[in-house]
Amino acid sequence: MKLPKPALLAGTIAASLTACTYSGPAPEAGSTHTEISVPSSSASSTRPMTLEGKFQSQAAVTDGSAMIHVTNRGAVLQLKDFSTAPGEDLRLMLSPGTLSPNDEGDPAITSSELLDLGPIDDTASLRIHMDTKMWSSIRSPIRSVVIYNNAERTAYGTANLTQQL
Template identity: 50%
Template sequence: MKVIQSAALSVVLAAGLAGCTDSGPAPGPQQQGPTVEPAPGVPSSAGPVTLRGQFQSQGAVTAGTVTIHVTKAGAVLQLENLATGTGDDLRLMLSPGTLVPGTGGSAELSSTKLIELGPLTGAGQRVEMDAARWAALREPIRSVVIYDYAGKTALGTANLQED
């Protein structure tokens, strides 16, 4: 009787093991790696993008133009003929917001988020941003702001439009 039980056990084990072979991954949808989206404002293969805007006054009379040339290599911001009020600590800022009519008739930014580029140094200032710095901006840039950091006041803003 032991021989029959032993033989039967061997047959059961052999059949069970035959069904346990690895035949590779189970069929189903293919898994893909993460997709990498181009950063906001960074053109794909379509070519470079140019953004332009005219400054509008807010906390001080402000005039001039700004141009941002965006390529795969990064972005170059150029101020031209900028004139604005004085302040103890004027900074050049980027914003995902735009200048819109606010309550009481005054203009205000549609976003409170400001990304500092550095101090305002002149009427014809140029700021270069490499591709990594430009790509680090998580939202599209829709305006450039002259900001009095000491007074916590936007002196003027230029809404950007694509050429």
């Protein structure tokens, strides 16, 4: 499936993403854990919730799950048991769209709007922290996590998110 070039939702988000820094120790050989932190702010509180979903393969076999835990301090996105095919420029994206059949019956994301959270390894356990200011600046509700090959402009896999009670 081909998608348009990914775009940031707002200048605020773009500024926040360029400030992302690696907060963990240097990875050891064979390590598959990456952690990215977005600097904290003193923004207002956010309604706590947990969103979860399992990846569905699209252009490449993609397995694992995604969870976003939202608190009054922001949100944390975590991939668990994640794997996908190698790619030249794999990116982790958030989308207000969901993966569902298009007019031809093929799986497609219902929105071309993607928020780029940064590069990922082809097999990784990722944990990304978003402070309250960044999370609340996202204008559309987040309904899916997308593994996107930026070089090919192709979605490798998408996890539709549902709120957990």
